[in-house]
Amino acid sequence: MLEWAAGRGALSHSTALDLWGLRRQPTSEPMHLSVPLGCGLRSQSDVVVHQRRGFTLGPPEVAIQGGVPVTRVERALVESWPLLPETDRRGPIIRAVNERLTTPQRLQGELERVPKLTGRAALCVLVERLTAGCRSELEIWGHDRIFTGPGMPRFARQFPVRAGGRTVYLDVYAEVERVNFELDGATTHGAPQQREIDLRRDALLATCGILVVRYAHRRLVQEPDQVRQEVLAILARR
Template sequence: MTHDLGALIGPDGYASWEELTARVARTTLGRWVADGSLLRLQRGIYCLPAAAQDWRLRLEAAVRSTGGVASHRSALALWKLLPPGGPVHVTVDHSRSGRGPAGVVLHRTRELRESVRRVDGLPVSCVERAVVDAWGSPGGVPRAELRGAAIEAVRNRLCRPHQLVDEVQRRPCLPGRRALLELVALLADGCRSELEIWGCLNVLRGPGMPRFTLQHPVVVRGRRFILDAACEEVKLAVETDGAAYHGSKQQRERDIGRDALVAAIGWQTLRFGFRRLTAAAEECRREILAVHTERRRLFGLDGGR
């Protein structure tokens, strides 16, 4: 009897030993594995050879075979905060063995279920836990990419800075703990990109600088805008323009239009691009201070700081 292996495996791309042996003899299944027609993907899980390199399929099979949840860098990939790839990471209950099959990294915890969410039908660690887990066990992911994942998670409102802090506080021995807390503090202050972090640390918080509030909202004619940094006492805004977002002609025109609108309610906007901000921080500070001083005079604030 000829079997359609694709039909036997089904639309998920994999099937369990129990599902397969309910339809074919164990000896037949053993023969297919021996001759390479089927591959043993995980313990008790089988797939067609062509599907074995599919990262999502391998993750789904690992979650199913272990009863765990996608975690660490795999969870960040499901949340679209990192690209998929590499070994899959799954967290299981502490009572289970920590040894995983080839291509699967198993982690154990006593708090498995309290942080579980679902993404595309798969159980997955919540964003804040996935960020902190991956920070402590990066699995080959560069620290810069993990910083980017944390920033993106907060910017897209997948989690809040205080939730990241709560997760970090649970891990007194977390590798890189201080660096992560410093990053989260900047996110809590309102930074939403690496460029804004650079500008905040090296320009806005430089010696003698006035106080700026990050991510300051203003409303003009019913439209709401968020200023990167704002000194409200003199209505001075500072915008940090990354090339990826502000480099196009269309975006520059939108920026000009926005600056004109906020100017209509008294705000002056200074814009600094990536190259100037990072290569000439002191020059940027001098320009901001000079404009701030003139704005104080304009507002009749005695010319002092």
Template sequence: MGVRLDKVLADSGGVALRHDVLRTVPEYELAWAVRAGHVLRPLPRTFLLPGVVADPVAVIGAAMTYAGVPAAVSHLSALRLWGLPVPEASWVHLMTGETRHLRGAPGVRVHRREGFGLEPPEVVTRVGLPVTRIEDAIVDSWPLLDGEAKRAPAITAVAMRMTTPQRLSEALERAPRLAGRRHLVRLIGLLDVGCRSPLELWGHDHVFVGRPFAGLRRQVAVRLEDRTVYLDLLDEQTGLNIELDGAAYHSSRQDRERDLRRDAALTALGFTVVRYSAARLYREPQIVRAEVLRMLTRRR
């Protein structure tokens, strides 16, 4: 690749529009670089260095440059920039309040919302790009996902204390016609009562349900020396702490050692810690339910 072309792209962060490149580089040189694979053209009139394609931030930035309208990263693309779990997507999603038509391009989907503004609180800046609020990104992406991937962004965001069920409810109120809305309403309700993982959602619906478990509290904060831990389920009357061990945080040797240290510290404070694996909760819900009922009955 020519020195001039390399410098133009490098100076612009690896992404440049055609008219910017042609100010310095002859058209034949740009065309040769594209044919040779030294420069990529993922969007019309938009050129990237090959190494930049692996950087999702640069690709999203290129899409915004191509769009040419005041816009913010939204939907699944915003979830990615927020660091939430989201499947690999072939589209870059942008949100704008502009009414003028944007020519379609492979890989760029522009959503329009009347009255949408690019200023806080609707939009914040992450990694140098304008991005919709985390709550709006979760709600907007709900119809675009399936299965467990559908619930994962909301569960993760609340579990990591990036948002709250209340703020998610407020965002949902701004989308009264959202496809699948009632299912998201129910998920937010479960998050509001303290469920923080798919396993806890399952336990709430299939194991720890009914009057005998009405006294259990979820996500109870307990101070252990220099840190605060959150108990999955706690019966305050007896001090019985039920922990639900999902694969995400309880599968490695280091995870096991961490859990043992935590359990010892809680026992020293007077709690009784009982752990159930995901395998037992999914395969033996009624047996687990009966065991916990016996524990509660004897201690009460």
């Protein structure tokens, strides 16, 4: 496709996400190419051409990934949002932030440049959760259904603590009470090896006076009201 474009465009949208390593684009989806307005290229059966006013084929608009020009990651994520199936939309954005390809603040800046994006309200909510420190679907679930609302303190998320000569990041930390609530995923934390790592980490934090309370995925999802009451009770006794 790039040979056909003859250097007049950059891979973009969901095609760029593939090059950024954030989502494998199925062969059933068309390729996407962003080009400057008036460049002469038109969409074909398997290629969607997006003509953009003021678009330039160089930094900061375009980067090189895998040896080919692609739109920068924030633009690719935002522009892909309305194109992807709803079940696929959030994953690439969460992954991009976790892998430090971008930040919630840079995503917010990109959103401000696209005020008429389809599905913008839902994307704004996701960026707000990432800005608050959530770094997984489970943490977003906990934020929305358990760790906010009446009686809850202002928790710090992914809070860095120095312990044993290294930095440990705490999932949901009540700094005044010195209680860290860890949200364990459905698969990873069930493995015996991971369980041993978790226990050693919790013991290390105990030497710093931090109580660690772990909640399994099943309880968080199936018993949010009970978990919420437990959290409030634990904090009240600290």
